[in-house]
Amino acid sequence: MSDPLRIVVVGNGMVGQKLLEELAERRPSGLDITVLCEEPRPAYDRVQLSSFFSGKTAEDLSLVPPGFFERDGLVLRLNAKAVAIDRSLKQVTTSTGETLPYDKLVLATGSYPFVPPVPGRERPDCFVYRTIEDLEAMTEAGGRSKVGVVVGGGLLGLEAAKALKDMGLETHVVEFAPRLMAVQVDDGGGRVLRQKIEALGVTVHTQKNTVEIVDGEARRHAMRFADDSVLETDMIVFSAGIRPRDELARASELGVGPRGGIVIDNHCRTLDDDIYAIGECALWDGKIYGLVAPGYEMARVCAAHIAAAVPQEDADEPPQFTGADMSTKLKLMGVDVASLGDAHAATPGARVCVYTDERKQVYKKLVVSEDGKYVLGGVLIGDAEAYGTLLQMMLNRMELPPEPEFLILPSGDGAARPALGVDALPDAAQICSCNNVSKATICAAVRDGAHSIGKLKTATKAGTSCGGCVPLTTQLMKAEMKRCGLSVNNHLCEHFPYSRQELYHLIRVGRIETFDELITRHGRGRGCDICKPAAASIFASCWNEFVLKKDKAALQDSNDYFLANIQKDGTYSIVPRIAGGEITPEKLIVLGEVAKKHRLYTKITGGQRIDLFGAQVHQLPLIWKELVDAGFESGHAYGKALRTVKSCVGSTWCRYGMLDSVSMALAIENRYKGLRAPHKIKSAVSGCTRECAEAQSKDFGVIATEKGWNLYVCGNGGMKPRHAELLAGDLDDETLIRYIDRFLMFYIRTADRLQRTSVWRDNLEGGLDYLKDVVVHDKLGIGAELEAEMAQVVGSYACEWKKAIESPEVLRRFRSFVNSDAPDSNVVFVDERNQIRPATPEEKARFKGVPVIAESA
Amino acid sequence: MDGSNMDGPSTDTGWTDVCAVDDIWPNTGVCALVEGCQVAVFRLVDDGQEQLFAIDNGDPFSDANVLSRGLVGNLGERLVVASPIYKQHFDLATGECVEDPGVSLRTWRVRVADGRVLIAA
Ligand SMILES: Cc1cc2nc3c(=O)[nH]c(=O)nc-3n(C[C@H](O)[C@H](O)[C@H](O)COP(=O)(O)OP(=O)(O)OC[C@H]3O[C@@H](n4cnc5c(N)ncnc54)[C@H](O)[C@@H]3O)c2cc1C
Numbered sequence: 001m002s003d004p005l006r007i008v009v010v011g012n013g014m015v016g017q018k019l020l021e022e023l024a025e026r027r028p029s030g031l032d033i034t035v036l037c038e039e040p041r042p043a044y045d046r047v048q049l050s051s052f053f054s055g056k057t058a059e060d061l062s063l064v065p066p067g068f069f070e071r072d073g074l075v076l077r078l079n080a081k082a083v084a085i086d087r088s089l090k091q092v093t094t095s096t097g098e099t100l101p102y103d104k105l106v107l108a109t110g111s112y113p114f115v116p117p118v119p120g121r122e123r124p125d126c127f128v129y130r131t132i133e134d135l136e137a138m139t140e141a142g143g144r145s146k147v148g149v150v151v152g153g154g155l156l157g158l159e160a161a162k163a164l165k166d167m168g169l170e171t172h173v174v175e176f177a178p179r180l181m182a183v184q185v186d187d188g189g190g191r192v193l194r195q196k197i198e199a200l201g202v203t204v205h206t207q208k209n210t211v212e213i214v215d216g217e218a219r220r221h222a223m224r225f226a227d228d229s230v231l232e233t234d235m236i237v238f239s240a241g242i243r244p245r246d247e248l249a250r251a252s253e254l255g256v257g258p259r260g261g262i263v264i265d266n267h268c269r270t271l272d273d274d275i276y277a278i279g280e281c282a283l284w285d286g287k288i289y290g291l292v293a294p295g296y297e298m299a300r301v302c303a304a305h306i307a308a309a310v311p312q313e314d315a316d317e318p319p320q321f322t323g324a325d326m327s328t329k330l331k332l333m334g335v336d337v338a339s340l341g342d343a344h345a346a347t348p349g350a351r352v353c354v355y356t357d358e359r360k361q362v363y364k365k366l367v368v369s370e371d372g373k374y375v376l377g378g379v380l381i382g383d384a385e386a387y388g389t390l391l392q393m394m395l396n397r398m399e400l401p402p403e404p405e406f407l408i409l410p411s412g413d414g415a416a417r418p419a420l421g422v423d424a425l426p427d428a429a430q431i432c433s434c435n436n437v438s439k440a441t442i443c444a445a446v447r448d449g450a451h452s453i454g455k456l457k458t459a460t461k462a463g464t465s466c467g468g469c470v471p472l473t474t475q476l477m478k479a480e481m482k483r484c485g486l487s488v489n490n491h492l493c494e495h496f497p498y499s500r501q502e503l504y505h506l507i508r509v510g511r512i513e514t515f516d517e518l519i520t521r522h523g524r525g526r527g528c529d530i531c532k533p534a535a536a537s538i539f540a541s542c543w544n545e546f547v548l549k550k551d552k553a554a555l556q557d558s559n560d561y562f563l564a565n566i567q568k569d570g571t572y573s574i575v576p577r578i579a580g581g582e583i584t585p586e587k588l589i590v591l592g593e594v595a596k597k598h599r600l601y602t603k604i605t606g607g608q609r610i611d612l613f614g615a616q617v618h619q620l621p622l623i624w625k626e627l628v629d630a631g632f633e634s635g636h637a638y639g640k641a642l643r644t645v646k647s648c649v650g651s652t653w654c655r656y657g658m659l660d661s662v663s664m665a666l667a668i669e670n671r672y673k674g675l676r677a678p679h680k681i682k683s684a685v686s687g688c689t690r691e692c693a694e695a696q697s698k699d700f701g702v703i704a705t706e707k708g709w710n711l712y713v714c715g716n717g718g719m720k721p722r723h724a725e726l727l728a729g730d731l732d733d734e735t736l737i738r739y740i741d742r743f744l745m746f747y748i749r750t751a752d753r754l755q756r757t758s759v760w761r762d763n764l765e766g767g768l769d770y771l772k773d774v775v776v777h778d779k780l781g782i783g784a785e786l787e788a789e790m791a792q793v794v795g796s797y798a799c800e801w802k803k804a805i806e807s808p809e810v811l812r813r814f815r816s817f818v819n820s821d822a823p824d825s826n827v828v829f830v831d832e833r834n835q836i837r838p839a840t841p842e843e844k845a846r847f848k849g850v851p852v853i854a855e856s857a
Numbered sequence: 858m859d860g861s862n863m864d865g866p867s868t869d870t871g872w873t874d875v876c877a878v879d880d881i882w883p884n885t886g887v888c889a890l891v892e893g894c895q896v897a898v899f900r901l902v903d904d905g906q907e908q909l910f911a912i913d914n915g916d917p918f919s920d921a922n923v924l925s926r927g928l929v930g931n932l933g934e935r936l937v938v939a940s941p942i943y944k945q946h947f948d949l950a951t952g953e954c955v956e957d958p959g960v961s962l963r964t965w966r967v968r969v970a971d972g973r974v975l976i977a978a
Contacts (some may be wrong), residue, residue: 042879126915306978494933495930495931517879526884526901526929526930526936527931528928528930528931528937528939529927529928529930529931529939532928532930533928548881550883554882554884554928555927555928557941558927558928558941562926567925568919568921568942569920570919570921570942573858592918617926664874683922788951813882816879816888817887817888817889817890817895818875818887818889818898819875819889820890821872822890826915826922841920
């Protein structure tokens with residue numbers, strides 16, 4: 001065996017990390033890789049950096065799978081910066097004074113934010129927007145600021161502006177050029193974009209050249225512009241473009257471009273055969289790519305070339321980098337913005353077609369070839385639905401229909417525009433450019449069983465970065481499923497040719513109150529264990545009648561049927577409501593006494609309540625009676641319903657608490673108790689950002705800040721943990737409740753059966769922005785309706801245990817046998833740690849004939 | 858003829874009177890003790906048509922006596938009950954498990970006389 005090839009990688013950013021993954025995939029051994037990472041943490045998703053403000057943590061953003069750096073032949077040095085390259089000795093010097101020899105060196109140093117040389121730019125509370133540390137510092141400053149300015153109206157600048165706006169600051173964008181996003185968008189598009197952004201409450205200043213920053217009068221800084229106007233602000237974020245980090249290359253006389261960037265060839269090699277450069281620091285064919293997808297492509301090319309240098313590799317011709325498409329689609333402050341290919345129609349002979357609707361604030365421009373046959377580029381503002389279609393037509397050079405303008409014109413009759421027939425796409429068509437996922441890969445995953453967009457994302461990574469390809473991916477999935485003869489229908493079951501969402505609508509609009517009526521009017525057969533509980537849940541969400549009413553009882557799952565949780569031995573557990581986890585000593589004693597009397601196993605739940613196990617059917621009403629008499633209510637632990645609202649002690653006791661989290665948790669739990677939903681709903685309220693109640697792992701969670709409540713939604717613990725996302729911040733009590741009303745009712749309306757909010761959110765087209773549009777901005781105009789529906793449920797709440805024990809007819813059902821008062825002799829308990837537990841089958845066999853020890857009077 | 862509804866006088870021997878028909882709510886089940894065995898008795902009502910079925914109450918997959926508490930309905934042509942523990946379906950007429958036809962439950966004869974439900978092995 002020859003000596004391992006020593007590789008030094010400078011930079012562990014997005015592209016550097018991709019290189020490591022590619023190398024690991026190609027050559028698990030035979031390489032000796034050292035990675036120098038200047039930042040204090042390994043690679044994270046810079047593209048999603050702004051989600052840090054909506055609650056994502058550094059761990060959430062990490063791009064490094066657990067254990068990745070624990071393999072042989074791979075060493076990661078954090079906080080280690082490369083400071084010099086000695087090309088003749090082939091070694092790299094680090095900031096810690098070490099020298100590292102290399103056979104191959106890869107520069108993946110990315111870029112740095114350009115800060116214009118304005119006097120005063122070094123003042124405190126002036127920031128750039130590139131790393132997690134930058135954002136942490138901005139958050140800190142945001143907390144003590146009222147006004148914020150972003151210098152630069154490009155893509156990143158607008159993202160930064162949104163962050164400032166979300167922090168509750170009065171926000172300004174200052175741009176040197178005459179329009180926003182000057183690189184991607186033309187004048188017409190810039191105008192519409194500006195109107196939209198201003199409508200959101202951000203002030204846009206174009207053609208402003210900042211000449212100095214000095215002390216302000218009312219605010220911390222005063223920015224003075226070339227036209228002598230002045231803008232006062234507390235903090236400033238510079239986002240005036242990026243510059244390649246080519247300083248190492250310059251110092252060691254590798255070639256750099258006139259405006260920076262390390263010159264590379266088609267194998268990503270610099271002029272030194274043993275040194276490569278990839279990602280944003282690299283200059284290929286005179287171009288720097290400020291996007292992640294071309295960087296990933298370079299990483300693949302570079303990894304293949306390095307692998308080919310190892311002798312035992314059976315060498316296929318390594319692939320080459322041949323340029324990349326720079327089309328982008330994003331949602332900036334809720335505004336769709338897309339730019340494709342030759343957006344400025346610079347191609348000779350290019351023909352342009354523009355559509356503008358000033359009232360709706362939509363701007364679309366299509367650039368086609370001289371012969372009108374091919375898409376060359378385009379700009380879409382305000383409505384970017386056509387992006388996926390246009391992009392694929394452009395990239396795959398698909399011939400256009402005779403009147404291509406229809407691709408961007410709204411259709412007069414309101415019918416949908418003809419979408420791109422996905423069948424027309426070649427197998428190699430790249431659908432997700434962020435993660436390089438082709439049509440063939442997506443279709444293969446669908447054939448392997450990924451039949452929802454959520455599963456498809458997990459299986460292929462398509463749509464997991466910028467999300468722009470999700471509509472097209474969904475289309476592909478549906479087409480492929482159809483091709484495989486799989487029904488694309490989301491019918492509930494054989495009895496109803498409708499999705500749960502449609503069934504909800506039919507019930508609500510048709511005012512249907514019984515299952516008989518529902519199945520007669522809209523279904524067939526007798527129903528089953530899928531559609532009956534689903535219908536029961538919808539009836540409860542809409543009309544909130546007692547679930548054990550005679551015509552409803554037969555629809556309930558066993559848990560709802562007996563208002564308790566069935567356990568593996570057929571006995572039940574009982575969970576009284578302990579709202580917010582707050583309980584008096586008296587009530588605590590009652591729980592102990594009831595448990596003792598009926599010999600129930602007791603355990604504290606994760607939701608701050610107490611679970612009593614081992615009750616047989618006939619014992620349930622007796623136990624409830626004692627609990628209800630002592631002032632307890634059903635905790636609905638058995639229902640697909642609101643479970644608990646966990647809380648910390650909040651400002652009442654805690655020296656860090658900002659607001660009274662217990663009172664809020666009580667108010668929320670008492671408001672939504674009994675609310676039936678497609679699945680269970682958990683919540684929590686934390687009194688400060690230390691987050692002791694773990695609100696960000698709940699379906700909806702509330703966290704107190706100095707400025708009010710932050711509402712997080714669609715989190716989940718359990719099987720597939722998901723961090724909740726910030727839906728709205730700094731809310732007063734009333735607005736908070738209003739948003740929760742809307743959020744919950746919207747979920748109840750539109751989710752599939754047994755779909756938790758987290759999965760619902762992953763499958764929601766339009767994602768978090770859409771959810772904000774519906775809940776916060778009331779884009780669908782259904783806010784009041786959702787609130788009214790919630791008011792009806794809240795107003796008709798009644799404790800189900802109490803209703804059950806007050807109805808002799810219902811009580812008669814609570815017997816183990818219809819013709820005997822005997823208990824079920826198959827239920828056997830043994831003692832363990834001074835409590836009961838179900839006997840194992842072996843123990844049961846041994847005890848046969850011995851009376852049941854947990855039987856109570 | 859298991860599972861069909863045979864109206865007639867209760868003159869045969871071996872029949873156990875377990876409850877009134879009205880003690881079983883439409884489209885639900887109850888559990889009866891018959892000769893020391895737990896029997897799940899279901900009352901299905903569709904378009905005014907009544908049918909009674911009786912199968913073992915014990916769920917072979919969980920070893921718990923729970924089938925009388927399962928949801929009833931149809932899968933295609935078959936009338937079934939779903940176990941509340943692990944959700945397998947059992948054919949009410951034959952006792953066969955739909956998901957695992959190798960597993961079968963004992964069925965019992967049922968009939969109605971003077972508004973009473975009678976069960977026999
Ligand atoms: C807020 C934001 C939003 C973005 N949104 C998008 C988007 O929507 N779509 C898109 O395609 N792109 C987007 N980008 C751009 C994308 O993040 C970059 O294209 C991508 O990160 C480039 O990867 P890279 O590895 O080349 O550089 P980086 O990710 O910047 O990594 C370079 C790393 O090298 C380190 N380094 C530099 N010099 C040295 C040295 N001498 N020694 C050791 N380490 C060193 C740096 O500290 C850094 O960690 C966005 C960027 C930002 C900041």
